[in-house]
Amino acid sequence: MPRRIELPELQELLRQGAQLVEVLPREEYEDQHLPGALSIPLKQLTREAASRLDPKQPVVVYCWDYL
Amino acid sequence: MRLETLGFERVFDYVPGKADWLAHGLPGEGQNAGRRTAGDIARRDVVTCHLNDDVDEVRRAIAGSPYGFGLVLGADDVLLGRVRATSRGSSVELSMEPGPSTIRPDTSVEHVAHTMVERDLKTTLVTTPEGRLVGVVRRADAEGISGGKE
Numbered sequence: 001m002p003r004r005i006e007l008p009e010l011q012e013l014l015r016q017g018a019q020l021v022e023v024l025p026r027e028e029y030e031d032q033h034l035p036g037a038l039s040i041p042l043k044q045l046t047r048e049a050a051s052r053l054d055p056k057q058p059v060v061v062y063c064w065d066y067l
Numbered sequence: 068m069r070l071e072t073l074g075f076e077r078v079f080d081y082v083p084g085k086a087d088w089l090a091h092g093l094p095g096e097g098q099n100a101g102r103r104t105a106g107d108i109a110r111r112d113v114v115t116c117h118l119n120d121d122v123d124e125v126r127r128a129i130a131g132s133p134y135g136f137g138l139v140l141g142a143d144d145v146l147l148g149r150v151r152a153t154s155r156g157s158s159v160e161l162s163m164e165p166g167p168s169t170i171r172p173d174t175s176v177e178h179v180a181h182t183m184v185e186r187d188l189k190t191t192l193v194t195t196p197e198g199r200l201v202g203v204v205r206r207a208d209a210e211g212i213s214g215g216k217e
Contacts, residue, residue, distance in 0.1 A: 002070075002080035007091060010081045022085070032097040034088055050073045058077035059070055065086040 002061060010060060018058040034062065090196045092172030103212050105179050106172025109193040109202025115140050116150065122159050125150055134190060138200060139163050145198040169194040172201050180209035 020037035022029050029039035040049045053059055070078045089095060092106035114128045114137035129137045129152045139147045139159055148163035156162030169192045183191055183206040193201040
């Protein structure tokens with residue numbers, strides 16, 4: 001289970017080189033996303049899609065908000 | 068499929084999400100990333116003070132400022148309230164109107180202008196989700212940029 005984090009920890013992880021993944025639909029990603037984030041919509045999270053990520057580096061996933 | 072089952076050992080979930088990031092006025096990328104927001108046009112020229120400041124000095128500062136009010140800040144610049152030039156309390160705390168309405172930095176300028184016209188507001192206050200003061204938006208600035216669009 002991914003560990004839940006808030007903004008300060010996110011910013012620290014990004015300083016350490018963490019990879020950002022937005023799991024919202026592509027259209028929402030195209031509208032606006034966090035700088036440097038990759039788009040991997042949740043329903044398309046396959047082994048092939050995840051191969052774009054480095055498993056040795058931390059990964060931070062996010063969507064729109066708490067809901 | 069979960070990332071952990073694919074061999075990723077350090078996976079984090081930024082639960083507050085994109086809404087939280089943008090609400091803090093942090094930059095985004097994408098087709099709408101360049102639109103002007105309340106955080107972009109908020110001015111920082113408002114008088115600020117603290118609860119234990121001399122209220123007469125605060126009123127003098129407000130009298131010399133572009134606005135008819137000053138803002139009371141707590142720790143970490145969290146907005147506590149507003150003191151108007153016309154207030155008559157014997158201290159900042161007694162003169163203060165607590166908990167003024169605020170908007171978030173990522174609110175579009177068009178939406179801000181529309182709301183300010185609808186409610187006949189000359190200014191609106193901008194804070195982060197934690198209540199930290201970002202600045203004051205003047206209606207003239209919002210209207211000038213939005214050009215009546217929404």
